[in-house]
Amino acid sequence: MSKPLLLTMGDACGIGPEIIAMAWAREALQAGPRDVCVVGDVGVLRRALAWAGVAVPLASLSAPDEAAPPGALPVWQPPGLPAGLLDCPVGRVDARAGAAAALCIEAAVRAIQSGQGSALVTAPIHKEALHAAGSPYPGHTEMLQMLAAADGRPAPVRMMLANEELRTVLVTIHVALREAIDLISRARVLETLCITDAALRACGIAAPRIAVAGLNPHAGEGGLFGDEEILHIAPAIADARALGIAASGPIAPDTVFMRARNAAGHPGEFDVVVAMTHDHGLIPVKYLGVEQGVNVTLGLPFVRTSPDHGTAFDLAGSGRADPSSLLAALRMARRLLAGA
Numbered sequence: 456m457s458k459p460l461l462l463t464m465g466d467a468c469g470i471g472p473e474i475i476a477m478a479w480a481r482e483a484l485q486a487g488p489r490d491v492c493v494v495g496d497v498g499v500l501r502r503a504l505a506w507a508g509v510a511v512p513l514a515s516l517s518a519p520d521e522a523a524p525p526g527a528l529p530v531w532q533p534p535g536l537p538a539g540l541l542d543c544p545v546g547r548v549d550a551r552a553g554a555a556a557a558l559c560i561e562a563a564v565r566a567i568q569s570g571q572g573s574a575l576v577t578a579p580i581h582k583e584a585l586h587a588a589g590s591p592y593p594g595h596t597e598m599l600q601m602l603a604a605a606d607g608r609p610a611p612v613r614m615m616l617a618n619e620e621l622r623t624v625l626v627t628i629h630v631a632l633r634e635a636i637d638l639i640s641r642a643r644v645l646e647t648l649c650i651t652d653a654a655l656r657a658c659g660i661a662a663p664r665i666a667v668a669g670l671n672p673h674a675g676e677g678g679l680f681g682d683e684e685i686l687h688i689a690p691a692i693a694d695a696r697a698l699g700i701a702a703s704g705p706i707a708p709d710t711v712f713m714r715a716r717n718a719a720g721h722p723g724e725f726d727v728v729v730a731m732t733h734d735h736g737l738i739p740v741k742y743l744g745v746e747q748g749v750n751v752t753l754g755l756p757f758v759r760t761s762p763d764h765g766t767a768f769d770l771a772g773s774g775r776a777d778p779s780s781l782l783a784a785l786r787m788a789r790r791l792l793a794g795a
Contacts, residue, residue: 458520458573459529460788461563464495465578467540467552469766470776472503475578477778478785479528480509491785492519492572493530494563496540496555500530506774519563520571533562546768553584560595564602567757574758574788575599578781579766582629593629595761596752603755612754613650615727616740616763617787618747621716622727623736624651635732639670639683644691647729652700654753655726659794666711666725667692667704668735674705688731702729712739746779749787758791760784 465471475493493500497515504513514527523529536555543549560580566572577595585592592598600609615624626647627635648665655663667688668674671681678685688705695702706714708730717723730736740748741763748763762780770776 458571459490459492460574460576460785461519461566461572462491462493462576462785463556463559463563463578464493464499466556466581466584466766467496467499468543468545468547468549468584468771469552469579469581469768470771471578471580471766472499473507473771473774473776474762474778474781475500476503476507476509476528477776478781479511480507481778481782490573490789491529491576492516492523493528494519494533494559494566495530496536497530497532498541500528502541504528506772508774518571519566531566533558546771548581548584548587550584550587550589553581553586553588553590556580557585557588557590557592557598560598561602564599564757574760574792576781576784576788577759577761579762579764581766581768595750595759596628599752599755599759603757610754610756611646611650612752613647615651615654615751615753616737617749617751618740618743618763618783620718620743621712621723621740622655623712623740624727624729624753625733625736626729626731628733632732632734636670636683639687639731641687641691641694644688644729644731645694648691648695648700648702649698650754651727651729652695652702654751657794658791660726662701663727664725665695665700665702666706666715666728667702668708668711668728668730669705670708670731670735672707672709674707683731708735716743746777747783748780749784751787751791758788760788760791 512527514523516531519531537551600612670683675684684705692702715725750761752759
């Protein structure tokens with residue numbers, strides 16, 4: 456890899472910096488050619504190394520693609536980070552931490568766009584801290600969508616949560632459930648299917664098998680329990696199939712994930728499930744274990760992955776956070792870059 460993965464530190468008051476330090480130690484990310492650079496506050500990362508008991512030096516870089524001494528944790532601190540991040544109360548919402556998290560994401564994206572990074576891996580941010588800092592975005596996905604906008608037009612993106620057993624892509628994400636239902640449309644479902652098909656093909660799946668979950672119980676039961684399947688979801692599936700996409704459904708959401716799960720002795724019927732709402736799609740994947748779940752943003756002009764958990768304020772500073780999901784996110788980013 457000619458340019459490093461850029462790993463943003465997340466919220467300075469959460470576990471992001473700690474799991475970065477732990478991941479560095481657990482999987483020897485520093486072995487071989489350097490392919491990771493942390494984008495964050497040098498002081499916060501030094502403290503995280505101490506909290507995690509990781510006895511390695513930290514290299515403060517002047518640019519994300521600058522070479523670091525062997526064995527040192529490479530950190531690029533982008534200009535303009537708020538002062539006093541070490542004074543922010545650990546485990547609590549702080550506007551300074553929210554502002555720093557947003558700036559690190561913005562700086563990392565700009566670095567990738569200028570050729571100084573190969574992909575983006577993001578440690579967890581806190582939506583309330585982001586809001587307190589004045590950010591107009593409810594989360595990573597919406598922010599990245601705008602940062603990647605061409606000529607002011609946001610690219611259509613979708614959230615995929617994946618582990619070794621199940622992949623789920625969402626039609627709607629961070630909105631109230633009442634609003635999410637109103638957002639279900641033939642065009643939006645079709646767009647999701649197209650983005651999903653293209654992304655999985657780029658990952659090396661020649662003909663992705665896409666299961667489409669219904670919105671209502673029993674996928675509407677022919678209109679008895681709702682008509683979104685009849686008016687929007689089924690027509691979108693037909694449109695997708697006309698484009699050569701192997702989409703099936705709508706399938707009852709309470710059974711489709713069992714059918715798609717690829718486990719020992721149970722080969723999945725599908726490569727991915729497209730779900731209509733955030734919790735419909737994410738609960739099944741998270742139930743299988745957040746330690747292996749990875750969030751992937753589909754539709755961006757660069758690879759972006761993140762752990763399948765939040766800032767875990769209750770664990771911040773304790774040294775007890777688990778870096779497994781971050782390690783899975785790093786592995787997933789490398790696989791996506793390799794097209795496999």
